[in-house]
Amino acid sequence: MLDRTEQGGCRVGIDIGGTFTDLVVVNSKGETFTKKVSSTADNYARAIIEGLAGVLDPAGLTLNQITEFLHGTTVGSNTILELKGARIGLITTKGFRDVLEIRNLRMPKLYDLRWDKPAPLVERYLRLGINERIDAAGNVTIPLARADIEAAVERLLAEKVEGIAVCLLNSYANPVHERMVAETIRKMAPDLPISVSSDILPQMKEYERTSTTVVNAYIMPIVASYLKNLGDTLKSQGMKAPILLMQSNGGLTTAQEASEKPVNIVESGPAAGVVGAVRRAVECGHHNIISFDMGGTTAKASVAEEGKFVLSQQYSVGGGIMISSRLLTGGGYLLAVPAIDVAEVGAGGGSIVWIDAAGSMQIGPESAGANPGPLCYDRGGDRPTVTDANVLLGYINPHYLVGGELKLNAARSHQFYEELLAKPLGIDVTTAAYGARQIAISNMIRAIKAVSSERGRDPRNFTLFALGGNGALFAAGMAQELGIKTIMVPPSAGLFSAYGLLYADVEHYYTETMRDLLRDVSPQAWQTGWQSLEDRAREQLRADGFGEDEVEIQRFASMRYKGQTFEISIPIPNGALTPERVLEIEDTFGAEHERTYGHRASFDEPVQLISIQVAGLAARNQTQKPGKPQRHDGDLHTEQQPRKAYFGREHGWLETAILPRTALTAPRRGPCIIEEYDTTCVVPPEATARLDDKHNIIITLD
Missing domain, CATH: 3.40.50 (Rossmann fold)
Known part of the structure; x- marks a missing residue:
């Protein structure tokens, strides 16, 4: 493994989404460069190679200067x-x-x-x-x-x-x-x-x-074939750095390990976004957040408390909704591996808007993807999408998407919305577009509730962290419905899953079944089991090239009340396991059970230990983290002429200010729209937006 601090080198984070591939480069000085290119579904590696040329050249860097290549991919989940x-x-x-x-x-x-x-x-x-x-x-x-x-x-x-x-x-x-x-x-x-x-x-x-x-x-x-082809292609062009893959649990692993156990990288992309959101939020003093990541194909939500994201021990893929909710299971293919607790729904910018047999408007889960994409992309698409609705409502500038690189055809969106949605429903185009947006919000709220209220957490006690190309477009509407008062939109929000890769540590998880009543488990046997798993974790991290001072070991245990079907995993503090500590662990389990399910059993109800787990984490001592991103040629520099945007029946069409992020050094009352290279942020009339000292947009709702 190469030294991440190699003089003149750079770190690269690349996340492949259903519509766009995002690239972030951090040089040895902490200067950050970003690029967004269309994904190439026939060969994802092609978009990576093209995107790297577009982001390394302006930074004055070459492939052989990459010291670390961090990758989040949808290859596993798409398969x-x-x-x-x-x-x-x-x-x-x-x-x-x-x-x-x-x-x-x-x-x-x-x-x-x-x-x-x-x-x-x-x-x-x-x-x-x-x-x-x-x-x-x-x-x-x-x-x-x-x-x-x-x-x-x-x-x-x-x-x-x-x-x-x-x-x-x-x-x-x-x-x-x-x-x-x-x-x-x-x-x-x-x-x-x-x-x-x-x-x-x-x-x-x-x-x-x-x-x-x-x-x-x-x-x-x-x-395995994808990773080998990608590695061979990059190596042939001069890259010497190892490829590290984001795992579903929020940690990095080697390409070799991912090739042998790809089940651990199925939810690679969503995990990277959550890791980046949590680390960024903690840096800025927000320790309890709900991350809301909306891209072109799906929307994802996850909760973090006290600066730590929540791990689920199993989730399903392919059931229409990829969701780890205990209240909605059995719809897909089950994966019983640690994964960041992410709920995902088929509601992205490219999601198709359609009318069902009962005459009701529906959103997704089918998506127009990157090609042909939404109607406004003018690439041959012939079905309305959520992005088209945002164009018709005045939220998205038809002359300004991806820094002006992607010109939009708003007239085409209007034509098909009128023919396929408005006329069949007997409404005007504006009502149809706003209805599509509200249905998308309703669908996405299901994802937020799946990781908050269904887990015993009140979303009103959290900050909504908006990321993804469409996250800031919908964040205020989501927050209004949920009663959330504060929204945080980081710089380069539309590429934040790629940012998350640069914040992640290498992680390996090991587990052992121990099926005994908790009070009957011998502390010595428990300690011996954990030590064996810790030894395996340390051995693997040494093989990955980390020193002992760069390694951290975390312990977990999965438990349930005797007779239950599902267990809960809780963290276990390091240290000797005395009988008193075992009782403390049992009490911790009871508290988590009550928070999750709303009740806990009496002291006489036995708790059963199911398994113990160890997480081995490692990070270089002086890893260069992302700094403030560079400005793009297409970025706004000054306030633009206002345009009309629609804010529902209560407000109708309003003259709306169009701003760059830098214009928010003083608080700005809505309505206004902040336009950037990678995302658009909508601030409704009932909200105020400002910049904090880390260049995040902070939106406060009345």
């Missing part, structure tokens, strides 16, 4: 959403091959008779059971014959599978049989990708472990 993963087989215990279809009997739509479960990622004839059995204590009750393994592997190879997932019953307690299967596969097909559950997720719960292992196998060849 699942589009069902374009590898053709894989599954080897499991005889009698358990239908676990993927039985699932855990959770349904996201209880009263929708037309709802169908997502199709398993492995077809049934490619799911093979072998005769073996290990009990819950790890004892072998039915030995595994190597001939059975060879027969199963031969059958899958005959079907030309591109990878194999291995998940045997109770392997978390004793992986000996899974090791035999993996060894046999490697002998018979040395180059075939393998995902083994005792390596991917050594935890109890059969469906969760099987689903996570299968998803890993399903996306592994695609992610």
Whole structure:
């Protein structure tokens, strides 16, 4: 791993979204340079190469001066959403091959008779059971014959599978049989990708472990190929720096580790935005925030308390809404790996606005993406989008998007909104556009509630941190509906997921199942288990090139009341585990249970320990963080001529001031619109905007 402080070098953060690819470069002096280019869905690496040329040249830098290449990517999630993963087989215990279809009997739509479960990622004839059995204590009750393994592997190879997932019953307690299967596969097909559950997720719960292992196998060849091609291309052009990937849990990992365990980078992009938002907010004195990230395809929300984001132990992908809500599960493919608690809905700038069979207006989840994009992009799109609504309402300047690089055709937006929405609904174009905006706000509020009120948090007690290309466009409308009083919009908000990469640390997570009543657990056994996981974390971080003084170890434990189905993970302070400390941990669990679910059990109700986890974190001692971004050629320098914008029936069309961010050195009463290279910020009549000492826009609502 190269030294991040190498003289004259630079750090690069690149985030690929559904519509745009964002690039941020920080040189050795802390000077920050940014670039936004359209994503190239056919080959994401092409946008990265083109974007790097556009951001490094103005900074006077070259590829060989990059000391750290940090990357957030949608390759994993898109592979699942589009069902374009590898053709894989599954080897499991005889009698358990239908676990993927039985699932855990959770349904996201209880009263929708037309709802169908997502199709398993492995077809049934490619799911093979072998005769073996290990009990819950790890004892072998039915030995595994190597001939059975060879027969199963031969059958899958005959079907030309591109990878194999291995998940045997109770392997978390004793992986000996899974090791035999993996060894046999490697002998018979040395180059075939393998995902083994005792390596991917050594935890109890059969469906969760099987689903996570299968998803890993399903996306592994695609992610590995993408990272290899990207690395080879950059290396051929002179880059020597390692590629580090953002994980779903908010930490960085190596390209090699991400290629072998891509299940950990599925929610890479959303995690980067949250990390950046939390670190930036804490720097500016805001310790409790709701990050609201709205891009071109989706909108995402997450909560951070006391300067720390919340980790969820599992989430679903591909159920229409990617959401970790305990109240809405079963709609997608389950991943039981640590991830920042992000709720995501299909409501972005490019989301399609349409009329359903009942004559009601709907938003998304289908998106126009980057190509053809919204109607106003004038690239052949023929369906109205949320961005078109913002153009028609006067919020977006048709002559000023991405610093003026993207010219918009507002007349085209008006034509299609009138033909496809306004006339069929019997309303005018303005009402149709404002209605589309309000429906989008309503949909996105669901995401914020999923991580706040559904978690026992009152959103009125938080600052709304707006990021993403469209976050500041909608933040005030969201805050008004939720009763939030303060909004924070950072510099370069539209590229903030790329910024988040530059704030992140390298992280590795390790877990071990310990299924005992908390009061019966031997403190010595507990301490021994944690020490073993800590040793693994330190060993991996040393291999990553970090010194002992750059490493931090954090402990967690997952617990539940005996008889419950789901557990809660809580942080455990370092130090010796005495009986008194165990009782304190139990009390901490009870407090978190009450905050999450609204109640806690009495002292007589036993608490059950399910698993222990360790997070190994590391960061260079003198890593250069982003500074104030440079101005773009397209940035506004002075206040512009006002234009009319629509603020609902109460206010109608109002003359609205058009400002650069620098004009907010003195508080400015709305309505006004702040236009920038990467985002547009709308300040309604009931609000006041100002700049703080870190150049953040602070909007205060009446």
